[in-house]
Amino acid sequence: VKVxxxxxxxxxxxxxxxxxRSHVPCNEYFGxxxxxxxxxxxxxxxxxxLDFRDDxxxxxxxxxxxxxxxxxxxxxxxxMRAMELADxxxxxxxxxxxxxxFPSLATSAAAPHADAVVVGEGEGLWPQVxxxxxxxxxxxxxxxxxxxxxxSLPLPRVDLYLDKEDLRFRPDDYPVxxxxxxxxxxxxxxxxxxxxRKLRHLPVEHVLxxxxxxxxxxxxxxxxxxxxxLPGACQRRLVELLDAxxxxxxxxxxxYLGTSMPLLLxxxxxxxxxxxxxxxxxxxxxxxxxxxxxxxxxxxxQAAYTRAVDAIRKAWDHGIEPYTxxxxxxxxxxxxxxxxxxxFADRAGVRKAEFAIMTPYPGTPVFRALTEQxxxxxxxxxxxxxxxxxxxxxxxxxxxxxxxxxxxWREFYRSRRDYSGLTHAERTVxx
Amino acid sequence: MDSQGTEHREQVIRVMAExxxxxxxxxxxxxxxxxxxxxxxxxxxxxxxxxxxxxxxDFEMEHxxxxxxxxxxxxxxxxxxxxxxxxxxxx
Numbered sequence: 001v002k003v004x005x006x007x008x009x010x011x012x013x014x015x016x017x018x019x020x021r022s023h024v025p026c027n028e029y030f031g032x033x034x035x036x037x038x039x040x041x042x043x044x045x046x047x048x049x050l051d052f053r054d055d056x057x058x059x060x061x062x063x064x065x066x067x068x069x070x071x072x073x074x075x076x077x078x079x080m081r082a083m084e085l086a087d088x089x090x091x092x093x094x095x096x097x098x099x100x101x102f103p104s105l106a107t108s109a110a111a112p113h114a115d116a117v118v119v120g121e122g123e124g125l126w127p128q129v130x131x132x133x134x135x136x137x138x139x140x141x142x143x144x145x146x147x148x149x150x151x152s153l154p155l156p157r158v159d160l161y162l163d164k165e166d167l168r169f170r171p172d173d174y175p176v177x178x179x180x181x182x183x184x185x186x187x188x189x190x191x192x193x194x195x196x197r198k199l200r201h202l203p204v205e206h207v208l209x210x211x212x213x214x215x216x217x218x219x220x221x222x223x224x225x226x227x228x229x230l231p232g233a234c235q236r237r238l239v240e241l242l243d244a245x246x247x248x249x250x251x252x253x254x255x256y257l258g259t260s261m262p263l264l265l266x267x268x269x270x271x272x273x274x275x276x277x278x279x280x281x282x283x284x285x286x287x288x289x290x291x292x293x294x295x296x297x298x299x300x301x302q303a304a305y306t307r308a309v310d311a312i313r314k315a316w317d318h319g320i321e322p323y324t325x326x327x328x329x330x331x332x333x334x335x336x337x338x339x340x341x342x343x344f345a346d347r348a349g350v351r352k353a354e355f356a357i358m359t360p361y362p363g364t365p366v367f368r369a370l371t372e373q374x375x376x377x378x379x380x381x382x383x384x385x386x387x388x389x390x391x392x393x394x395x396x397x398x399x400x401x402x403x404x405x406x407x408x409w410r411e412f413y414r415s416r417r418d419y420s421g422l423t424h425a426e427r428t429v430x431x
Numbered sequence: 432m433d434s435q436g437t438e439h440r441e442q443v444i445r446v447m448a449e450x451x452x453x454x455x456x457x458x459x460x461x462x463x464x465x466x467x468x469x470x471x472x473x474x475x476x477x478x479x480x481x482x483x484x485x486x487x488x489d490f491e492m493e494h495x496x497x498x499x500x501x502x503x504x505x506x507x508x509x510x511x512x513x514x515x516x517x518x519x520x521x522x
Contacts, residue, residue, distance in 0.1 A: 199492060230492045231476055231490075231495075232489060265477065266473065
């Protein structure tokens with residue numbers, strides 16, 4: 001029996017706006033797939049053969065005859081492509097299962113395109129799905145009734161991704177998972193809905209195992225979760241991990257730590273010193289979800305603006321680059337927001353930035369709110385990629401928001417053309 | 432409340448006062464952090480971050496989500512300190 005995992009393709013910022021390639025003097029980020037497929041591959045019993053195709057890079061083999069199951073993973077921007085592929089495989093008589101964030105949160109949209117949909121975390125359900133395929137009794141929906149016990153997870157099969165590397169696809173870093181779930185209630189985030197509100201920490205040994213896998217292949221690790229600097233157990237576990245890394249002879253290096261301005265400001269100096277000692281050289285500061293970045297660029301919240309400046313300075317004071325992700329299109333943003341962001345970036349000393357348009361992903365509170373208000377413009381989910389306006393903004397037209405987003409990319413990098421002193425990884429920007 | 436409990440309560444209120452830039456004497460136990468004192472989510476994170484490091488207490492963030500009043504915050508800190516640092520008597 002054989003299963004083929006497919007990571008469905010999606011359009012990135014520069015695919016929709018090719019002019020960005022001339023505006024931005026940085027390497028275009030072409031990151032690895034999310035860890036979902038690598039985890040399910042690790043949970044696949046040995047009597048199953050498996051292979052993996054990255055739809056962004058290669059032919060997915062629609063006419064390959066020996067496939068007992070095709071498992072397609074997608075999130076919102078790749079969902080339409082995933083459903084198109086699912087239809088094409090099914091038209092050729094293949095069984096298809098869809099999983100990932102989009103099928104989990106928009107199950108009724110995904111279900112007509114698949115023989116089965118996996119809803120929620122897949123690791124606990126996957127062996128049952130495969131057994132049912134073997135028996136010819138695939139159910140239409142497999143729903144995770146409880147959170148996965150993270151202490152018993154195997155290491156993800158990132159080798160499947162690493163083996164695909166070539167001249168076009170060679171990410172500097174690969175994500176390492178520290179925990180699942182989040183107790184916060186950010187209106188634009190789907191994580192608490194898809195993974196629950198209880199934070200479940202992976203054992204330090206597991207995280208070190210993930211890091212060792214990457215170190216063995218000469219890769220950097222990215223700590224992408226915004227929760228790692230939350231007070232209490234999250235910070236303690238991060239410090240434990242950093243200490244364990246520092247004690248190793250050849251530790252895997254960490255390319256960046258994802259966080260937000262409030263968490264950076266609230267983090268004690270001790271934690272930031274540990275990060276620096278572990279050679280973490282960059283924060284990926286996600287904006288638009290927190291009270292600081294939602295207020296700082298509205299022109300009406302001086303306290304938020306001051307805190308945002310303080311956050312950038314705190315990062316630099318600890319020798320860590322604040323790579324800042326600016327989100328435009330929040331409820332209080334107006335036409336002046338774009339120039340306020342540029343002025344802020346100059347004043348605070350932001351050297352690297354990316355710009356994204358607020359996107360209401362299905363399953364998030366903001367998607368529900370905008371739907372109720374009749375402000376969703378369309379359901380072409382291939383354009384739900386942070387690079388298009390898919391809702392009616394409150395204080396400007398959709399065209400003005402798009403124009404402002406492009407203006408930000410263009411003007412921010414107009415005065416920042418020389419990144420020659422940076423390494424390849426440091427020069428990489430997501431666009 | 433024993434003397435250590437009182438000390439911890441004073442410490443929590445002192446950190447709150449620093450974050451809010453007000454006098455500690457203004458802060459009363461029944462006051463709600465957000466509605467009455469104007470402490471936003473960043474302030475709450477900062478409070479928990481500073482106090483947890485100062486007293487070396489560990490907690491899961493979701494358990495802190497129920498903190499509403501000053502008394503809640505003090506009780507939360509004391510409970511975790513008690514569980515993690517107080518010597519236990521013989522069974």
